[in-house]
Amino acid sequence: MPIKSYLAYPKEGWGELLAEKLAALPGCSVEPAENRELLILITDTPEEASDQALEQRLLAIPELDGLALVAAYAEEEIG
Amino acid sequence: MTRREALRSMAAAAAVTAASQLAPGVAFAAGTPKTLSAEGLTWKKTPCRFCGTGCGLLIGIKDNRAVAVKGDPASAVNKGLCCVKGYHSVIALYGKDRLTRAYVRNNGQLIPVPIGEALDLVASKLKETIDKHGKNAAGIYGSGQWTIPDGYVASKLFKGAIGTNNVEANARLCMASAVTGFMTTFGLDEPMGCYEDIDHADVFVLWGNNMAEMHPVLFSRMLDRRLRNAHVKIVDLATRWTRTSMAADRSILFQPNADLALANAIAYEMIRNQWIHRTFLDRHVSFHEGKTNIGYGTQDKFQFTDENRNITFNEYVKRLEEYTPDKVEKISGVPARDIRYLASLYGDPGKKVVSYWCMGMNQHVRGTWIQNLVYNLHLLTGKISQPGNGPFSLTGQPSACGTVREAGTLTHRLPHGDVTNEADRKMAARIWGVPVENIQPKPGLHTVEMFRALDRGDLRFLWIQVTNPMVTMPKLKRYREGARKEGRFVVVSDVYPTPTTDIADVILPSAMWIEREGMFGNSERRTQHWEQMLKPPGDAMSDTWQLIEVARRMGLGKHFNWTYENHIPEIWKEYTSFHHDPKHEMATYQALRENPGVMWPCPGGRETKWRYNARYDPAAKSVNGDPIDFYGKPDRRAWIWFRPWEPAAEEPDAEFPFWLNTGRVVEHWHTGSMTRRIPILHKAVPNAYVELHPMDARKLGIRNGDRVRLTSRRGALTLPAQIDGRGRPQEGHVFVPFFDEAILINELTLDAFCPISKQPDYKKCAVQVERA
Numbered sequence: 001m002p003i004k005s006y007l008a009y010p011k012e013g014w015g016e017l018l019a020e021k022l023a024a025l026p027g028c029s030v031e032p033a034e035n036r037e038l039l040i041l042i043t044d045t046p047e048e049a050s051d052q053a054l055e056q057r058l059l060a061i062p063e064l065d066g067l068a069l070v071a072a073y074a075e076e077e078i079g
Numbered sequence: 080m081t082r083r084e085a086l087r088s089m090a091a092a093a094a095v096t097a098a099s100q101l102a103p104g105v106a107f108a109a110g111t112p113k114t115l116s117a118e119g120l121t122w123k124k125t126p127c128r129f130c131g132t133g134c135g136l137l138i139g140i141k142d143n144r145a146v147a148v149k150g151d152p153a154s155a156v157n158k159g160l161c162c163v164k165g166y167h168s169v170i171a172l173y174g175k176d177r178l179t180r181a182y183v184r185n186n187g188q189l190i191p192v193p194i195g196e197a198l199d200l201v202a203s204k205l206k207e208t209i210d211k212h213g214k215n216a217a218g219i220y221g222s223g224q225w226t227i228p229d230g231y232v233a234s235k236l237f238k239g240a241i242g243t244n245n246v247e248a249n250a251r252l253c254m255a256s257a258v259t260g261f262m263t264t265f266g267l268d269e270p271m272g273c274y275e276d277i278d279h280a281d282v283f284v285l286w287g288n289n290m291a292e293m294h295p296v297l298f299s300r301m302l303d304r305r306l307r308n309a310h311v312k313i314v315d316l317a318t319r320w321t322r323t324s325m326a327a328d329r330s331i332l333f334q335p336n337a338d339l340a341l342a343n344a345i346a347y348e349m350i351r352n353q354w355i356h357r358t359f360l361d362r363h364v365s366f367h368e369g370k371t372n373i374g375y376g377t378q379d380k381f382q383f384t385d386e387n388r389n390i391t392f393n394e395y396v397k398r399l400e401e402y403t404p405d406k407v408e409k410i411s412g413v414p415a416r417d418i419r420y421l422a423s424l425y426g427d428p429g430k431k432v433v434s435y436w437c438m439g440m441n442q443h444v445r446g447t448w449i450q451n452l453v454y455n456l457h458l459l460t461g462k463i464s465q466p467g468n469g470p471f472s473l474t475g476q477p478s479a480c481g482t483v484r485e486a487g488t489l490t491h492r493l494p495h496g497d498v499t500n501e502a503d504r505k506m507a508a509r510i511w512g513v514p515v516e517n518i519q520p521k522p523g524l525h526t527v528e529m530f531r532a533l534d535r536g537d538l539r540f541l542w543i544q545v546t547n548p549m550v551t552m553p554k555l556k557r558y559r560e561g562a563r564k565e566g567r568f569v570v571v572s573d574v575y576p577t578p579t580t581d582i583a584d585v586i587l588p589s590a591m592w593i594e595r596e597g598m599f600g601n602s603e604r605r606t607q608h609w610e611q612m613l614k615p616p617g618d619a620m621s622d623t624w625q626l627i628e629v630a631r632r633m634g635l636g637k638h639f640n641w642t643y644e645n646h647i648p649e650i651w652k653e654y655t656s657f658h659h660d661p662k663h664e665m666a667t668y669q670a671l672r673e674n675p676g677v678m679w680p681c682p683g684g685r686e687t688k689w690r691y692n693a694r695y696d697p698a699a700k701s702v703n704g705d706p707i708d709f710y711g712k713p714d715r716r717a718w719i720w721f722r723p724w725e726p727a728a729e730e731p732d733a734e735f736p737f738w739l740n741t742g743r744v745v746e747h748w749h750t751g752s753m754t755r756r757i758p759i760l761h762k763a764v765p766n767a768y769v770e771l772h773p774m775d776a777r778k779l780g781i782r783n784g785d786r787v788r789l790t791s792r793r794g795a796l797t798l799p800a801q802i803d804g805r806g807r808p809q810e811g812h813v814f815v816p817f818f819d820e821a822i823l824i825n826e827l828t829l830d831a832f833c834p835i836s837k838q839p840d841y842k843k844c845a846v847q848v849e850r851a
Contacts, residue, residue, distance in 0.1 A: 003083070005090035007098055031091070033098065034106045040094040044087060071093040071166050073086045074758035 002051060004072040008039040014063035015039065021061055027054060041067075048074075082146060085120075085139070089147050093166050096150055096159050124151055124675055125609035126599045127165045128592045129748045131223070131474030132156060132294050133601025134165050135675040138593060140612050145169035145593065154675040156274060156605065162295040164748060167757045171591075172613070174756030178574055178588040179617025189586065194618040197585050198625065201542070202632030204568045204584075208540035209241065216539040218245030218529055221622075222546035223253055223476030223483050226597030227606070228650045229544065229622040230482035231494065232639065236626055239511035240635045244490050244498055244523035245538065249546040250476060250483035251526035255838035256441040257472040258484055260450020263385075263835070264458075264718050266711030267662065268484050271690040272433070272469035273603040273678060277304055279467025280433040282424045283313045286338060286453060287439015287842075291322035292745035292805075294437070294473055302326060314424065316341070317439065318842070319740060319770075319814055320807040329420070332809055335738055335843045337411035339445055340724035342452035343402035344411075345422045349459055350396055354426025359461030363707050365714060366395045368721040375444050375728035375831040379531050383834035390721065398721045410724060412809075425456045431467035432457070437475060438742065442841045446833035448722035455719045463717075464692040464707060474602045476749075481600015485663075485679075486654060491522035495657040498522055510656055512638060525837040527553075527830050534561025542570040544622045545589065549578035550750040550820050553828040553839045554793050572622050577752045578820050587625050590615035595623070596647040598671060604687075605678045608671035623650070661698040662710065691717075727843040728831030731811065735791060735845035737775075738812040741824050742841075744805070751818035767819035768801040771848070772810045776802045779850055786851035789813065791844055794826035797851045813848055817841075 008030075010018040015037045022041055023030045027050070031040040041058075045051040058067060098105050120139040127134040135154025139147030148169055152159035181197030182189040208217050219233050225248065237246045261268045277283075277300045290298040305311040315327035316338070324330035333341055349355055369385045376383070390398075404415035425432055434457065440449045454463075454470050462468035474480055487494045494510075496503030499520055508515035524532050530552055532538035541562075552558045562569055562582045571583035574591045594615040598608045615621075620628070623646065627639045641649045648668045655665040658679075666677035670684060678686040682697050691709050693701035699708035709717040731738055743749070746760040754760045769787050771779075781787055787800045798815065808814045815824040829844040 003086050003090050005094035007094060031107050033102070034108060036098075036102050036105045038098055038102055038105060040091060040098060040107070042087060042091050042094070044083075068097075070097045071090040071163070072759050073090065073167075074762060 002045045002047065002073070004043045004051070005070045006041040006043070007068045007070060008041045008064060009066040010037055010039065010063050011065045012037065018061065018063040021063065022058070025054065025057060085147050089149065089166070092149050093161070096161070099159075120147060123610060123612050125593055125612075126477060126601065126607035126676065127161070128168050128171070128477060128753075129164045130294065131476050131479055131602045132296055133477065133599065133603070133605055133607055133676065134161055134296055135607070136161065136165060136168065138169060138612060143613055145172060145613060151675050156601065156676065157296045160296050160299060163746060163760065164754060167759060170757045171753040172594070174575060176576060177616055178576065178586060179619055180588060181618060182583070182586040184584045189583070194587065194620060197587060198628045199632060201570050201585055201587070202629045205540055205629065206633055208568065212539050214241055214243040215245060215523060216537065217241065217243055218247070218524060218538055218540070219542045219544070220526070220529060220546065220548065221248045221488055221544045223248060223250040223474065223479030224545045225478060225482045225488065225622065226599060227478060227481050227486050227654065228597060228647055229626070230478075230486045230488040231650055231654045232623050232626045233544070234486065234488050234494065235511050235638060236630050236635065238493065238498070238518055239507060239513045240517070240630065240638050242517040242519065244519050244521070245529065246488055247490050247524065247526045247529055248483045248488045249526070249548065249551065250479040251489060251837060252442070252551060252839060253438070253475045254441050254472070254479050254484075255489065255836040256443060256446025256450060256833050257474070258489075259447040259833070259836040260454065260472070263447060263720065264451055264454045265691075265709055266713075269480060269604055270469070270471050270602065271464045272471055273688045274300070275688060276433050276467050276469055276471065277301055279431055280304070281311055281430040281467070282432045284421070284424065284432060284434045285313070285315050285317070285323060285327070286434060286436040287317055288435050288437045288473065289317070289321040289323045289742070290435065291326055293475070293743060295745055297473070298323065298326075312424070314421065318809065319812065322805055331413055331417050331421070333411040333413045335740070336443070336445065336727040337407070337413075337724065338440070338449050339452060339722065340402055340407045340410045341413060341418065342449065342456065343399055343724065344404050344407035344418045345425060346452070346455055346459060347399040347402045348404055348419055348422035349426040349456070350399065352422070352426060354422065355459045356461035359707070360392065360459065362705060363709055363716055364458050364719050365716045366390045366392055366721070367718050368398070371723055372725065373834045376527070376834055376837065377728065377829070377831050379535065380528070381834070385835055395719065395721050402724070425460055425462070428460075432462050433467065434470045435473055437473040439842065441472075441838060444728050444831050444833055444840045444843070445722070445725060446838050446840075447835035448720070451720040451722050454717070458717050458719050464689050466689065472602070477601065478599035480602060480604065481598060481606055485600055490525055493518070494654060506657065510653060527832055527837065527839060530558040530561060533567055534558060534564070536564070536566065539566060540568045542572070543579060544572040547573070547577045547579045547750040547752055549582055550817065550823060551825060552830075553825050553841060554830040555823055555825040556794055572625055573752070574619070575752050575756065577750065578823075588617060588619040589625070590619045590621040594619065595621035597621075598651070601676070603678060605676040606666055606671060607676040610672070728840065729829050729844045731845045735847050736811065737846050737848050739789070739791065739827060739844050739846040740808065740812060740814045740842050741817050741828060742814065743818065744816045747816070747818035749818065750820060755818070766799070767816050767822040767824065768799045768804070770801050770804060770806050770808050770814040772808050772812065773802050774810050775848070776800065779848060781850050788849050788851040789815070789827060790847040791827035791829075793829065796822060796824070796826055798822045813846065
């Protein structure tokens with residue numbers, strides 16, 4: 001499932017650091033909201049195994065309070 | 080832009096939209112893809128292909144391929160938001176096994192043939208059936224996914240030109256009880272309110288409706304309303320704990336069929352506390368009762384006709400004495416204090432209340448009754464036909480309202496009125512240009528009886544379009560075997576192979592959704608048009624045009640004398656001529672092309688948001704400043720029906736000790752024939768499963784993922800267990816979704832139906848549960 005978008009919620013006060021940590025991960029791009037503690041995370045990975053590995057790394061970030069999947073496209077859909 | 084970049088941009092745009100719904104006013108830096116780059120793409124509007132919500136979508140087209148989807152911000156329905164099915168909807172166009180050629184069965188094998196040859200065969204077999212066995216040996220079975228032109232042409236061909244009323248749609252399985260509920264209480268079909276009620280209500284009561292999964296965009300709007308207004312409450316009444324229950328302020332679980340008793344107890348409690356609107360009742364309501372012990376329709380050729388007896392308010396109150404909260408606690412399992420709480424919500428004059436429901440109340444052996452009883456709560460309090468106050472029956476399919484209810488594709492209906500009404504028959508005959516004698520004055524076969532007739536041999540020719548009854552019919556084995564019997568001829572028009580194409584003698588490949596022009600009508604009386612955006616693959620052809628081609632081959636072409644280029648606007652013009660009336664005036668073709676959707680009635684081009692209220696509805700007449708006018712009934716009153724609690728058709732016993740409930744999941748549309756071809760949705764929920772309560776699982780030695788055997792009096796199947804997944808049934812209950820053609824749960828269900836609406840009950844039968 002190589003392309004996904006998430007809403008990422010930081011723990012209170014940790015939005016900036018969370019954005020930095022997410023942006024540093026391979027295949028991740030981040031758009032922080034300008035006026036809310038909320039980030040948009042786009043992940044683009046080559047195949048399902050690396051997607052799952054990335055998801056585990058995301059969930060281990062201590063500044064992350066919650067992650068909500070919005071859209072996802074599997075390799076077959078990308079064609 | 081590469082496809083990968085387009086999908087990344089779509090994913091980002093979806094997240095921005097979701098963020099703006101969850102955190103209103105949220106802002107992102109300039110350059111964040113609020114919308115996709117327009118480079119190389121042409122964007123066209125359409126309603127979503129899937130549920131009855133009617134979300135507006137914008138489809139990005141490039142090189143005759145749909146490559147992107149986004150929510151239409153101009154749509155009043157979804158305001159730019161979509162659910163997971165909507166965002167992935169166009170991928171369903173491109174499954175590897177898409178039907179692109181016609182097939183004809185020859186010596187048991189389906190052989191590909193040119194579509195013209197297949198259409199010749201369909202026309203000759205239809206004629207041959209009529210010649211040998213009579214007009215009523217033929218029929219057509221469509222769906223709430225038929226576009227309005229599909230359904231209109233099917234009705235005109237079969238009811239008008241051929242002369243049989245054997246025209247049905249799978250909406251019989253979906254919302255027939257909502258129709259009979261509206262008709263018996265108000266005399267006119269479809270909700271009085273609209274989705275804008277969400278922006279005004281203080282309390283939402285959901286009656287057996289898992290909106291978080293089945294109507295997720297409307298549920299998001301409700302959550303947004305609550306987020307902005309702390310006093311807003313959501314109450315979930317259900318037989319199973321779901322994602323909706325989790326998000327609700329209060330989850331109240333009741334025993335199957337006991338919603339009848341529960342609604343009566345709420346009414347009892349409101350009257351006892353004088354939380355009712357006496358002036359409203361005096362001016363706008365009359366009281367009635369009908370037959371009781373009305374049966375379940377499980378035998379062939381079951382007949383039922385209700386009767387109306389007028390009663391007084393005091394007689395109505397007397398009958399409710401059987402439904403005190405304490406008595407109903409014993410029937411329903413709902414604590415009396417929760418019943419009183421519900422009465423206090425409905426009865427509080429300072430609170431605006433909306434009731435929502437869908438399959439829980441519709442697929443019910445007393446489906447008509449429970450609709451009447453929920454209407455009663457709104458009528459007793461006068462909380463109806465105003466912004467934020469009203470009962471609202473949601474639909475499950477994109478055009479259950481537009482095609483089935485409005486264009487009249489149930490056996491007893493015409494585009495205007497009923498076949499039993501001489502004036503309605505005359506109107507149809509005049510507009511269709513057929514002798515009035517062609518239109519039979521009696522309804523034909525309703526859905527369950529249609530498949531029973533196929534089994535018995537009373538029906539010999541059946542054309543099935545855009546639906547999958549060999550997955551969805553209850554007590555499936557009988558109807559599958561019946562359809563395969565010698566001497567039956569079954570035509571199936573579809574976009575993918577399904578268990579229904581497996582029984583076909585002819586398969587016609589259909590153009591899908593945006594591969595043809597069409598209109599849908601959603602739950603809130605909103606008609607939505609889309610243009611043809613893509614060329615259909617191979618020989619695929621719209622269901623409308625298939626019908627016209629067959630009509631021409633049968634020598635009935637003069638009734639369908641349109642060109643391919645003009646047939647949709649011409650059909651719309653002809654169809655809407657049935658509705659030149661302030662109570663049902665439809666939008667013009669031009670208005671539909673220019674807008675994401677238009678709600679009827681719209682006399683003079685003005686939409687009506689709340690019917691029966693002269694402040695909003697030009698058809699309603701205000702009397703002495705009182706704007707309410709229930710003009711659907713001859714007495715211009717809404718009818719409060721006393722309806723008793725009666726048990727389900729089949730209840731758990733020593734041999735079959737569990738209740739079986741069936742339904743959907745958010746990822747899959749109905750039988751999964753399209754959504755299971757969308758890889759991300761298929762991977763999310765690849766197969767059906769059985770939900771059990773953890774205490775039952777422990778008693779039976781079943782763990783998550785174990786194989787479980789379910790057995791009913793009609794069949795058995797084995798499937799994996801799910802414990803504390805997305806839903807939790809009550810103890811003694813199990814739940815199975817029906818989308819999986821490899822795990823056909825309808826082998827087990829019962830073909831009992833509401834005797835008034837003839838809609839089957841998929842929510843209640845008895846099963847054994849054991850570890851396999």
